[in-house]
Amino acid sequence: MAKSPAKKTTKKSKVGFEESLWDAANKLRGSVESAEYKHIVLSLIFLKFISDKFEVRKNAIVAEYGNEYIDMVEFYTMENIFYLPEDARWSFIQMNAKQDDIAVKIDSALHAVEKSNKSLAGALPDNYFSRLGLDSSKLSALIDTINNIDTIAKESADNAEEAKSEEDLVGRVYEYFLGKFAASEGKGGGEFYTPKSIVTLIADMIEPFSGKIYDPCCGSGGMFVQSLKFINSHNGNQKNISIYGQEYTNTTYKLAKMNLAVRGISGNLGDVAGDSFFKDQHPDLKADYIMANPPFNQKQWRADNELVDDARWAGYPTPPTGNANYAWIMHIISKLSEHGTAGFVLANGSMSSNTSGEGDIRQKIIENDLVDCMIALPGQLFYTTQIPVCLWFISKDKRGNDEKGLLKRRDRQGETLFIDAREMGSMVNRTLKELTNDDIAEITETYHVWRGEELVVEGEKARKEYQDIAGYCKSATLEDMKANDYVLTPGRYVGAAELVDDGIPFETKMTELSQTLYSQMNQAQELDKAIRKNLEALGYGE
Numbered sequence: 209m210a211k212s213p214a215k216k217t218t219k220k221s222k223v224g225f226e227e228s229l230w231d232a233a234n235k236l237r238g239s240v241e242s243a244e245y246k247h248i249v250l251s252l253i254f255l256k257f258i259s260d261k262f263e264v265r266k267n268a269i270v271a272e273y274g275n276e277y278i279d280m281v282e283f284y285t286m287e288n289i290f291y292l293p294e295d296a297r298w299s300f301i302q303m304n305a306k307q308d309d310i311a312v313k314i315d316s317a318l319h320a321v322e323k324s325n326k327s328l329a330g331a332l333p334d335n336y337f338s339r340l341g342l343d344s345s346k347l348s349a350l351i352d353t354i355n356n357i358d359t360i361a362k363e364s365a366d367n368a369e370e371a372k373s374e375e376d377l378v379g380r381v382y383e384y385f386l387g388k389f390a391a392s393e394g395k396g397g398g399e400f401y402t403p404k405s406i407v408t409l410i411a412d413m414i415e416p417f418s419g420k421i422y423d424p425c426c427g428s429g430g431m432f433v434q435s436l437k438f439i440n441s442h443n444g445n446q447k448n449i450s451i452y453g454q455e456y457t458n459t460t461y462k463l464a465k466m467n468l469a470v471r472g473i474s475g476n477l478g479d480v481a482g483d484s485f486f487k488d489q490h491p492d493l494k495a496d497y498i499m500a501n502p503p504f505n506q507k508q509w510r511a512d513n514e515l516v517d518d519a520r521w522a523g524y525p526t527p528p529t530g531n532a533n534y535a536w537i538m539h540i541i542s543k544l545s546e547h548g549t550a551g552f553v554l555a556n557g558s559m560s561s562n563t564s565g566e567g568d569i570r571q572k573i574i575e576n577d578l579v580d581c582m583i584a585l586p587g588q589l590f591y592t593t594q595i596p597v598c599l600w601f602i603s604k605d606k607r608g609n610d611e612k613g614l615l616k617r618r619d620r621q622g623e624t625l626f627i628d629a630r631e632m633g634s635m636v637n638r639t640l641k642e643l644t645n646d647d648i649a650e651i652t653e654t655y656h657v658w659r660g661e662e663l664v665v666e667g668e669k670a671r672k673e674y675q676d677i678a679g680y681c682k683s684a685t686l687e688d689m690k691a692n693d694y695v696l697t698p699g700r701y702v703g704a705a706e707l708v709d710d711g712i713p714f715e716t717k718m719t720e721l722s723q724t725l726y727s728q729m730n731q732a733q734e735l736d737k738a739i740r741k742n743l744e745a746l747g748y749g750e
Contacts, residue, residue, distance in 0.1 A: 679705025
């Protein structure tokens, strides 16, 4: 059941300690490349967090059962806590922070953590700190800074909302740092990070309450994290979902596993990092929800003779080799369950391109009635690229019934919703824009009303009536899309926004405009005279 998102003004976060941590991380510059130190910082934050959780649980075991039980692994795993050997605990790292071999001790600690906890297999860096040859004094300073972060400080919270925020403190650090790393690395970096407002919008649109959630290019796991936040904010149960994902880059794959671990999320990200096209580690998966941000306009993703007859594009033309956009779309469609829904980010060109048969694939997708909603987003949302992007929402079942045959939404067969959100968003700095909570709420409610869902209005369930709004949204038919040559650009459908009548009579406006124009013409004549006079004085008269 859809719920109308609460419209809230974005609240400024307390990021003092994050900024201090960022400053400490910056001191590593000169010792290692900036592309490397995100792994250093996030690995140490991870170790500090699981150590703090371990110490709390250890004290609870002593209080309830006695000292003889503090090294029984089962007493930790039963509460979803990682058991840590003595030389893998943060207290040991902090005690030895000034030693010249501290990098070796950190590597040994991470190895011990992974060895003691099967769910972290392949997640942590392997001899990473030793291989980097870090300046031990700078590493020690970073450890001291991280040591000042109380990752489980809940007792001081004044209310339930604040307590929940403190409980997710490490998650907050992860989000802050991933965003900062993406921004600092510039063009070509930050492929592991999707802006939070976009991830939130996708989650709020598709409402991943229960079932299987999949991301074929999961980066650092942000889509999964936001799915859990959505469930918790709507009083759902995260035990009702299972997570599947895959990531190509090995270091980012490790980040994803750590990101999920610090939030207590278990998921199947495959045994190793791998290409979803050539090493699909979930070949039989049929997901209820898919959320993804595939690489934009990925070039030469396959050779001409590779994956030509792949089952994932059965019934469609083979996606072209020069751009993977439609390969990602077809991969996502192939992974959806009978009632599945997908929301994903692509470059704007995907909505209209006819290169190398892409238009034929798009036509087939439209004729198969899979496109539920298209959203054109504003520019400047990403840290690392200015490429304009859009959101695709694919639905395998537009009939409106849930898997039990109950009417949950209206029958939308033969219809697609187009939303033009290019004028939304607010600048957060000179180069970056983000969608506000109000923007996300407006877009989401438009979609859910169009789907015919019950919304909560002033505490009561109600169904609003959808209406097209010129310049913003339009419910189009298959015939409309055929008439537009199967192009999915929202601007083609929503039209121009209606001009707002300001109540000033035309005669009054015309008089004011005319007076302004005459004044400007008189000023132009005076300027012409001055210019002529100056030219004559210089000997360039007529």
